[in-house]
Amino acid sequence: MEHNIFFIVNPNSRSGKSKKIWESRILPEVKYLFPQAQWAYTKGSGDASLMAFEAKKLGFDTVVAVGGDGTINEVVNGLLDNCLIQNQQLSNELKNKFVSLNNESIEGTALACLPLGTGCDFIKTLQIPNHFRNALNVIQSGQKILCDVGRIEFENVNKMEQNPLFRYFINVAGCGASGEAIQRINKSKKIFGRRGAFLISAVQTLLKNRSFPIKISYDNEEFTSLNLRVLFVCNGQFCGGGMHIATNASLQNGKFSVIQVKKMNNIRTILLLKRLYSGDFSGLEKDILVREAQSIRILDDSPLKIPAESDGENPGYLPASFTILPKTLSVYAQGYV
Ligand SMILES: Nc1ncnc2c1ncn2[C@@H]1O[C@H](COP(=O)(O)OP(=O)(O)OP(=O)(O)O)[C@@H](O)[C@H]1O
Numbered sequence: 044m045e046h047n048i049f050f051i052v053n054p055n056s057r058s059g060k061s062k063k064i065w066e067s068r069i070l071p072e073v074k075y076l077f078p079q080a081q082w083a084y085t086k087g088s089g090d091a092s093l094m095a096f097e098a099k100k101l102g103f104d105t106v107v108a109v110g111g112d113g114t115i116n117e118v119v120n121g122l123l124d125n126c127l128i129q130n131q132q133l134s135n136e137l138k139n140k141f142v143s144l145n146n147e148s149i150e151g152t153a154l155a156c157l158p159l160g161t162g163c164d165f166i167k168t169l170q171i172p173n174h175f176r177n178a179l180n181v182i183q184s185g186q187k188i189l190c191d192v193g194r195i196e197f198e199n200v201n202k203m204e205q206n207p208l209f210r211y212f213i214n215v216a217g218c219g220a221s222g223e224a225i226q227r228i229n230k231s232k233k234i235f236g237r238r239g240a241f242l243i244s245a246v247q248t249l250l251k252n253r254s255f256p257i258k259i260s261y262d263n264e265e266f267t268s269l270n271l272r273v274l275f276v277c278n279g280q281f282c283g284g285g286m287h288i289a290t291n292a293s294l295q296n297g298k299f300s301v302i303q304v305k306k307m308n309n310i311r312t313i314l315l316l317k318r319l320y321s322g323d324f325s326g327l328e329k330d331i332l333v334r335e336a337q338s339i340r341i342l343d344d345s346p347l348k349i350p351a352e353s354d355g356e357n358p359g360y361l362p363a364s365f366t367i368l369p370k371t372l373s374v375y376a377q378g379y380v
Contacts, residue, residue, distance in 0.1 A: 111160015
């Protein structure tokens with residue numbers, strides 16, 4: 044059966060190289076495999092969420108995020124009706140350009156990922172090899188899973204400036220040093236690629252050894268006070284361009300895998316950095332808590348603005364809560380169990 048597919052292409056991902064790759068190599072293959080498919084370029088940050096939202100309303104059964112984790116995150120938000128921007132002009136352009144399919148039989152629009160970013164961490168958990176042909180094969184196969192989605196909710200409107208009060212994430216969120224590192228990466232030029240940029244930013248951030256006084260509660264248990272270095276809230280297993288931090292995380296078990304790191308001395312910090320790539324935190328139990336949770340609430344105990352991170356973006360600041368939404372989005376995945 045032919046799918047009604049809409050490709051949302053971020054021409055700026057992979058440090059601006061993706062437009063050329065899309066036009067010269069991927070688009071001809073897409074036209075061959077899916078002659079009815081439609082596509083559009085994003086023009087800026089947030090467009091992909093509005094486009095996904097409109098594509099769903101127009102009746103497409105599949106929306107493909109062509110880009111990296113940031114593009115996937117925006118598409119996830121749009122498919123779950125959280126438009127990150129209001130742009131009437133873009134909405135009208137899409138409505139005029141694309142024919143409504145009136146596809147009332149669909150159960151919900153599914154997400155497909157075509158990796159064209161620098162890091163592309165989410166597809167590593169889905170076990171989609173990092174080549175566009177494999178991604179297209181996965182779409183052709185039609186196999187999907189019902190994937191858990193995370194929701195991060197920000198509680199202090201005054202700290203939010205222009206940002207929305209909540210955001211969905213599908214891979215990894217967190218706060219503390221991870222939020223700081225993401226701020227650094229997104230400001231950096233990424234001349235060594237995203238993996239290099241993340242490593243440099245992670246070293247700079249961890250060696251600064253800054254900690255954040257917070258109160259944290261898991262699954263509505265009592266709050267604990269601690270000096271937090273970094274918290275990873277994982278639905279997927281990988282972040283930071285290849286750090287395999289949550290080796291046991293599952294996209295379908297209705298739980299986050301959480302890695303909570305307290306303030307530690309510099310030697311242990313260097314050990315930690317190495318372990319972030321293997322996800323083996325044995326011997327560091329004094330400082331690192333690894334556990335599962337369905338919800339986490341974090342209050343900040345300081346006047347500092349503590350940045351939160353979700354799928355490699357900085358959507359806001361603590362206080363915040365993270366909640367898992369089990370089996371919420373249909374996602375193309377061949378062979379994922
Ligand atoms: N047309 C555009 N021009 C500039 N920026 C854009 C455009 N469309 C989307 N963006 C922004 O580009 C940013 C980076 O995109 P994305 O994360 O997909 O690529 P990447 O950084 O190369 O990959 P990864 O996050 O997997 O390492 C996102 O924050 C997105 O909002």
